Amino acid sequence: MTSLLFPGSFDPLTRGHKDIARRASKICDKLYVVVMNNNKKNYLFNLDERVEMVKEVLKEFENIEVLGSDGLLVDIFKDLGCNAVVRGIRSESDFRYEAEMALANKMLCPGYDVTLLPCRDDLSLISSSLVKEVGSYGGDISGMIPAQIVDKVNERLRKGRT
Ligand code: COA
Secondary structure, eight states: OOOOEEEEEOOOOOOHHHHHHHHHHSSSSSEEEEEEOTTOOOOSSHHHHHHHHHHHTTTTTTTTEEEEOOOOOHHHHHHOOEEEEEEESSSOOOOHHHHHHHHHHHHHTOOOOOEEEEOOOGGOOOOOOHHHHHHHTEEEEEEEEGGHHHHHHHHHHHHOOO
């Protein structure tokens, strides 16, 4: 059985992330989507809240399981026994960042490998930060994130404005 691991902060999960998860789920038997922490980022939602939102959006895919972890990526990769990690890349700078991350992870875990999926052109300019920036000024974020989580994200951003 081939299993892949798609890790990310997903703060919040965007339509770009959903597209990567959908495509990755087609090239393996089982896809684990793991919500994690990147200690360079300040989050709008805590880990449990992000896991709940990702579960809600991806429940339509039968071979996807959503988990949360606040540890190292290589540890969950080993624990789950995955064949490789999947990451979406939007640009040359994403590629450089992913190459560096892959090198560091491979030093920690020699069996580590990564598959990079290019993002869909029309979704490549969407990022979680852009969603938060637009939403925090009251802009329409419904084209950027899946419909199931629009109200939740707007509500959290509204709280930040008061
Ligand atoms: N696919 C992926 N990201 C996309 C995307 C797409 N199709 N389209 C847009 N993006 C954006 C995201 O929205 C996000 O934007 P943001 O920077 O504005 O938040 C950015 O690309 C990537 O974020 P995301 O995919 O959510 O993940 P991340 O880069 O924050 O996550 C971890 C990185 C969690 C995998 C990494 O920090 C990690 O492994 N943490 C665990 C600790 C660890 O092992 N650290 C050592 C690593 S060497």
